[in-house]
Amino acid sequence: SAVISQKPSRDICQRGTSLTIQCQVDSQVTMMFWYRQQPGQSLTLIATANQGSEATYESGFVIDKFPISRPNLTFSTLTVSNMSPEDSSIYLCSVDGLTQLNTEAFFGQGTRLTVV
């Protein structure tokens, strides 16, 4: 299994500011994913972060709003830019299974963001 640490675990931010969320994995992984869980809703994939290439964004999400870095195989960041109250959500980092046979996804504990 993978141990995923996210920082910060929660934050309250002013609208118009930006927050960078960090995701650290205890093993090297090929693919890392960022999800959003809006209040009372399910998880929605924001983007896939691959080491050595630009992130791939899902429909409705753009790089200017959610820039992602993936400097190595154990670390990624997601920035929520120019925040508005609608960005208040839990943001989760996820990684692919660590072996070819294990396609289970592992999740961090999430970052609870409140924009005021």
Place this chain on the structure above:
Amino acid sequence: AQSVSQHNHHVILSEAASLELGCNYSYGGTVNLFWYVQYPGQHLQLLLKYFSGDPLVKGIKGFEAEFIKSKFSFNLRKPSVQWSDTAEYFCAVGKAAGNKLTFGGGTRVLVKP
């Protein structure tokens, strides 16, 4: 695009009752199927998964799920729930390659003691 539907948004039941949560997906190709659970204040945890083979999958904590390909369904069951099963349950579908998951809307389960 694939979609995942969970039929119940909220379920309330008493301890020792049986639980069944429905999940249907729309993708027609090869899929990996998952049920995740999120206990209050905790992160997502995997309950069980299906990749191939026996369509009846047993997971942790007495949960099981049955994959019915013809119905595009992957329903979760537990014969006798406990108060500690109070949580939100998410069905998720991933394509055969990679773990880009599509989640259902979730079902909040409340087990009354």
